[in-house]
Amino acid sequence: MTIRHLDRACAAVVAVAAGVTLAGCGSNDNTGGTTVSGPVVIDGSSTVEPLSSAAAQLFMGEYPDTDVTVGTSGTGGGFRKFCAGETDISDASRSIEGDEIAVCEAKGIAFSQLTVANDALSVVVNPDNDWADCLTVAQLNTIWAPGSTVTNWNQVDPSFPNEPLQLFGAGTDSGTFDYFTQAVNGEEGASRTDYAATEDDNVTVDAVAAAEGALGYFGYSYVEANPDKVKAVKIDGGGGCVAPSPETARDGSYTPLTRELFIYVSDAALTKPQVVSFADFYLRSNAKIVEEAGFIPLTDDQLEAALSELDELNKKVTN
Numbered sequence: 230m231t232i233r234h235l236d237r238a239c240a241a242v243v244a245v246a247a248g249v250t251l252a253g254c255g256s257n258d259n260t261g262g263t264t265v266s267g268p269v270v271i272d273g274s275s276t277v278e279p280l281s282s283a284a285a286q287l288f289m290g291e292y293p294d295t296d297v298t299v300g301t302s303g304t305g306g307g308f309r310k311f312c313a314g315e316t317d318i319s320d321a322s323r324s325i326e327g328d329e330i331a332v333c334e335a336k337g338i339a340f341s342q343l344t345v346a347n348d349a350l351s352v353v354v355n356p357d358n359d360w361a362d363c364l365t366v367a368q369l370n371t372i373w374a375p376g377s378t379v380t381n382w383n384q385v386d387p388s389f390p391n392e393p394l395q396l397f398g399a400g401t402d403s404g405t406f407d408y409f410t411q412a413v414n415g416e417e418g419a420s421r422t423d424y425a426a427t428e429d430d431n432v433t434v435d436a437v438a439a440a441e442g443a444l445g446y447f448g449y450s451y452v453e454a455n456p457d458k459v460k461a462v463k464i465d466g467g468g469g470c471v472a473p474s475p476e477t478a479r480d481g482s483y484t485p486l487t488r489e490l491f492i493y494v495s496d497a498a499l500t501k502p503q504v505v506s507f508a509d510f511y512l513r514s515n516a517k518i519v520e521e522a523g524f525i526p527l528t529d530d531q532l533e534a535a536l537s538e539l540d541e542l543n544k545k546v547t548n
Contacts, residue, residue, distance in 0.1 A: 277322055347478050395444070
């Protein structure tokens with residue numbers, strides 16, 4: 230679902246059969262009208278970063294006079310920069326929260342939220358781990374609950390070996406941290422604190438790859454990008470063991486760790502032709518971008534809803 234906080238925007242949005250096209254602020258492609266140039270500043274979720282980076286590279290290939298930069302300060306850190314007017318677009322692995330909306334409103338930052346992909350938040354172990362093929366949500370809670378003193382795999386399940394359990398995961402500024410703690414521990418932000426936390430998922434990849442008893446979690450694209458370094462664990466959310474995959478995320482069977490991923494675009498950014506063109510490109514070329522970055526595409530229903538919502542936005546901003 231798309232949430233919008235918009236008073237005005239310079240872009241007109243037109244849904245077309247093959248995708249979505251935004252036209253506005255006098256911007257055109259390089260073959261016809263004004264040459265698109267200038268910076269586009271993005272920051273936020275490390276989970277969404279590979280997707281936005283793929284979009285940036287493909288976009289700059291078509292518009293070489295643009296400069297799209299993508300940072301990774303985490304979803305929460307990204308919203309702080311976004312609401313301070315420091316970025317054009319904020320990557321997010323969760324929806325913006327009430328206190329963050331209030332900060333944006335206090336700073337006069339109006340924005341729109343767009344769903345750009347799906348994700349199967351993945352629990353991963355070292356490839357040499359041959360015992361934890363599947364974990365229940367209850368077992369994950371045993372490991373990750375606030376105050377947990379579990380430090381060995383045989384404390385999770387007596388059939389597991391006497392192997393030290395080393396934990397790696399998202400930092401508290403991460404939307405992945407918020408989502409994982411809510412899904413596993415029943416409360417956003419509720420987690421044991423004695424683990425190696427980072428906003429850079431590549432750090433977790435390398436850490437899990439280096440220790441046989443390691444366990445971590447991050448977005449599915451990092452599993453796809455590192456098949457020799459980490460192994461995804463199947464999750465039993467009450468209906469049996471299900472592996473994270475595009476199919477299980479899209480059909481809803483990978484529960485409770487399936488989620489949507491977002492970008493947020495500010496109204497102020499939509500006064501910049503290069504940002505309008507980039508947003509257009511991100512949506513119009515979404516299937517190609519998602520495939521390039523190893524993400525899980527939108528369902529037909531999600532895409533249809535996005536096109537409908539964009540059409541409604543077009544009516545609002547052109548009236």
